[in-house]
Amino acid sequence: MNISTVKKVFAAGAALVFSAALLTGCGGDNAAAKKFLNIGTGGTAGTYYPIGGAIAEVLNKDIQGMNASAQSTGASVANINMLADGSIDLATVQNDITYYAVNGTEMFKDKKVEGLQGIASLYPETCQFVTLQSSGIKSLAELKGKRVAVGAAGSGVEANARQILAAYGITYDDIDEQFLSFAEGASALKDGNVDVAILTAGYPTASVQDIASQNPLRLLPVDDAVADGLIAKYPFYTKTVIPAGTYAGFNEAVPGVSVMAMLVAGKTVDESMGYDITKAIFSNLDRLQAAHAVGKQIMKDTAKNGMSLPMNAGAEKFFAGK
Missing domain, CATH: 3.40.190.10 (Periplasmic binding protein-like II)
Known part of the structure; x- marks a missing residue:
């Protein structure tokens, strides 16, 4: 193989390496854009689990790059603790339990939980x-x-x-x-x-x-x-x-x-994500209604009833029609 041929082979190899690097870089950007969201629910025989599963499906369908998954948990009190430690991002919780958590009373006496945000009240x-x-x-x-x-x-x-x-x-x-x-x-x-x-x-x-x-x-x-x-x-x-x-x-x-059974977010859900989550849910209520009979009671008109903590700014923006 003469010198000219060697140079051509080397140049072609370098181009392939450079192209691969570009592709890897693009893949990295896509991975970074992927949104992972863990949703805490309740026992598999209860109401929270099918509703949480339906919410995950709706978010995956409506929000670009979303990868939401619902997991069975010990329900309200367990979900508050998991939101607090960041192991989940979103959860179904009774609004009275949330009230106790943010105010440090009842089962959360002297254990006040910071950073919880309301997305919406769901059903009574x-x-x-x-x-x-x-x-x-x-x-x-x-x-x-x-x-x-x-x-x-x-x-x-x-x-x-x-x-x-x-x-x-x-x-x-x-x-x-x-x-x-x-x-x-x-x-x-x-x-x-x-x-x-x-x-x-x-x-x-x-x-x-x-x-x-x-x-x-x-x-x-x-x-x-x-x-x-x-x-x-x-x-x-x-x-x-x-x-x-x-x-x-x-x-x-x-x-x-x-x-009220309500949807609560942790610190990981910012204003933009809160808006997207709320919009996706209330644009797909038929999917929640299909998941469980209580889905028929989830309505935009009652989504702030019994709101027992400060709302996520994006959710607030959605309900204000902005």
């Missing part, structure tokens, strides 16, 4: 006070001296029970409180071991439907004036009416209060 989770019609109890004001399953110790349900009873001037000194999960409380109610069982969940709730299938039940209302006072003190509550016929054999509409 209603505080339900369940009794059997045979108990004769028709009002929360009648619970003094009664046996009440108030939720598991340290749970969000127990905090709801304590706050709502206090609005009626009732403390645990006035009742026989029993710290039972709702599954335990439901069994105790059916067996006659408690007079009232309390839960916080979207309605109709399967465990309450189970009670109604075996025993005529009654849901106890939260009076309008009491609800107003409660909301003034705890801004995460919203008014709700459980429609007549929600549970078999009980055909009365029941006024009550709910907390």
